[in-house]
Amino acid sequence: MTHTTDIRPEDHRPALLDLFSCAGGAAMGYHRAGFDVTGVDIRPRPNYPFTFIQGDALTVLADLIESGEIRRFTTAHASPPCQKGCALTVGTNTSRGWGGTHVDLVAPTRDLLDASGLPYVIEQPNGKADVRKDITLCGEMFGLGVLRHRNFELGRWSTPQAAHPKHRGYVRGWRHGAYRDGPYVAAYGEGGGKATVPEMQAAMGIDWTDVREELTEAIPPAYTEWLGRALLARPRSGAVAA
Numbered sequence: 001m002t003h004t005t006d007i008r009p010e011d012h013r014p015a016l017l018d019l020f021s022c023a024g025g026a027a028m029g030y031h032r033a034g035f036d037v038t039g040v041d042i043r044p045r046p047n048y049p050f051t052f053i054q055g056d057a058l059t060v061l062a063d064l065i066e067s068g069e070i071r072r073f074t075t076a077h078a079s080p081p082c083q084k085g086c087a088l089t090v091g092t093n094t095s096r097g098w099g100g101t102h103v104d105l106v107a108p109t110r111d112l113l114d115a116s117g118l119p120y121v122i123e124q125p126n127g128k129a130d131v132r133k134d135i136t137l138c139g140e141m142f143g144l145g146v147l148r149h150r151n152f153e154l155g156r157w158s159t160p161q162a163a164h165p166k167h168r169g170y171v172r173g174w175r176h177g178a179y180r181d182g183p184y185v186a187a188y189g190e191g192g193g194k195a196t197v198p199e200m201q202a203a204m205g206i207d208w209t210d211v212r213e214e215l216t217e218a219i220p221p222a223y224t225e226w227l228g229r230a231l232l233a234r235p236r237s238g239a240v241a242a
């Protein structure tokens with residue numbers, strides 16, 4: 001199991017495993033909350049600002065569980081890609097029951113996270129996959145320049161949903177032949193008034209990557225900083241199911 005030998009969580013911070021990490025939008029928030037973060041992504045992510053393992057997230061997680069090395073971590077986060085992104089996994093890990101033509105990575109990710117014994121977070125965009133909406137976060141909750149609603153399923157812990165403020169206006173851009181201005185930018189796709197790379201960086205609070213694809217995939221760090229602080233502040237005896 002060569003790919004786990006580089007995991008060296010700092011002793012003084014609780015270690016968090018960041019599965020399907022991309023360039024680390026989620027990771028940065030957990031880091032700011034106080035975690036030592038290790039990311040796993042199937043593609044090289046040289047902009048990832050913390051310890052990084054290139055590999056299949058499900059294989060890495062299964063190996064960590066089998067070897068007992070999962071005990072190095074206190075928490076896990078997973079952002080499995082939706083169907084389009086899953087093309088990357090085709091042909092991988094058919095012997096373990098995922099990969100091949102199977103495109104739902106959420107269910108096998110949840111199964112492994114349940115087996116890990118760790119408290120965990122699974123993130124998905126609105127309208128994607130079967131993730132419980134225990135928490136929904138929106139850029140307006142943090143004064144950001146994107147709306148970017150994201151749903152979070154919480155495993156083995158819980159925290160109350162924060163209030164969802166009224167949006168201040170429209171997402172800037174062309175839709176159905178009409179242009180609307182507004183306080184938010186569209187941080188996905190291209191054309192039609194969608195955000196430039198510097199606009200996406202400013203709107204989400206991300207300055208360590210200027211790769212458009214990495215920005216369009218990212219969760220604003222403010223979301224996971226909020227979740228990370230809630231994870232660290234939770235009462236351990238009551239909130240963690242056995």
Ligand SMILES: C[S@@+](CC[C@H](N)C(=O)[O-])C[C@H]1O[C@@H](n2cnc3c(N)ncnc32)[C@H](O)[C@@H]1O
Pocket residue numbers: 019020021022023024025026027040041042043055056057058079080081085086088089214217218219220
């Ligand atoms: C939605 S993005 C994650 C965004 C990230 N949470 C952030 O905030 O920046 C999904 C990532 O999953 C990666 N990916 C796809 N299939 C994978 C697999 N089988 N194992 C590991 N990573 C995978 C993609 O390369 C992509 O970077």
